[in-house]
Amino acid sequence: MIDTGYPAFRFVKDVVVNNNEVLDEQARMAQLAGMKDSWHVLAVKPKYHLYVVVIGESARRDALGAFGGHWDNTPFASSVNGYLFNNYIAASGSTQKSLGLTLNRVVDGKPQYQDNFVTLANRAGFQTWWFSNQGQIGEYDTAIASIAKRADEVQFLKNGDFEANKNTQDEQLLKLTEQVLSTQRTQPQLIVLHLMGSHPQACDRTKGKYTVFVQSKETSCYLYSMTQTDSLLAKLYHQLQNSGDTFSLTYFSDHGLAFKERGKEVQYLAHDDKFQQNFQVPFMVLSSDDKAHKVIKAQRSANDFLSFFSQWTGIQAAEITPRYRFISEQKAGPVYITNFQLQKVDYAHLGTDEFTVN
Secondary structure, three states, X not given: OOOOOOOOOOOOOOOOOOHHHHHHHHXXXXXXXXXXXXXXXXXXXXXOOEEEEEEEOOOOHHHOHHHOOOOOOOHHHHHOOEEEEOOEEOOEOOHHXXXXXXHEEEEOOEEEEEXXXXXXXXXXXXXXXXXXXXXXXXXXXXXXXXXXXXOOEEEEOOOOOOOOOOOOOHHHHHHHHHHHHOOOOOXXXXXXXXXXXXXXXXXXXXXXXXXXXXXXXXXXXXXXXXXXXXXXXXXXXXXXXXXXXXEEEEEEEOOOOEEEOOOOOOOEEEOOOOEHHHXXXXXXXXXXXXXXXXXXXXXXXXXXXXXXXXXXXXXXXXXXXXXXXXXXXXXXXXXXXXXXXXXXXXXXXXXXXXXXXX
């Protein structure tokens, strides 16, 4: 057996969790997926006709040039008119935990999977679409897939879990958005794209391609995967412009990653929950009437995503009480993250895992 320097199990399960915990969560999720939502919509005043949510994957903010990264690898995001948040903090360090706490109403630390941003949009009379390049039946896919399946129209590029059909590319999702945008629709629209983005192994995402060699092949592919996502966002933005409708697009990543085998030829990035960089992710909002490229420096938390979604779409609900204006420099208070043991931790107390240039 060739010693690649990678632990043999490393790419099988990036996050090792208690099996019983997973089974409990799956059972609870299955039960909630069948439950009727409990939203009470008070008002629906959308400013735009098309709302698009692009959920990225495993993108650390410091790996994107537009968000202060050392490499000029995101030409679109670096120049587009809109709001870029350079202090947005993810809710947790893995896809399921993070998006569970981001996209759903959370009661006593538990995501209420029936009360999510899709069921809220449905309840408000939006037409909803979910297009995914992630899996749908693996134990690490199921929770988010259950939210996806609440949309009016759902399409997964992969049939099984995220390891299935490995070579499905995020760009294939744009064929689906093109179809939606080619037809005039009277209802306001919510389109969700769930990317594979920069998920380990990054060289799988880029088919081994990179433009600049930085530290290791895997790190170089990781940086290039950001360029791929930037290119997808540029194409999607142009599709929206060409539709002739008013639109607003938000993009964020579910969580970041941490460096492993640092400084070695086999250096790579993997899920972790001990460092601020595991939670520092890009977040941006690009609207058809934006006139300038603006940066929001105020700290924002993914735990408040539903408040953002309510303000952004003009859907007010009795269950959502925004504490501050999300797209502003208004202070929002301390940020907590949820670690892999499901404990709340003060983000400010976490260590750092810097992306060094050399």
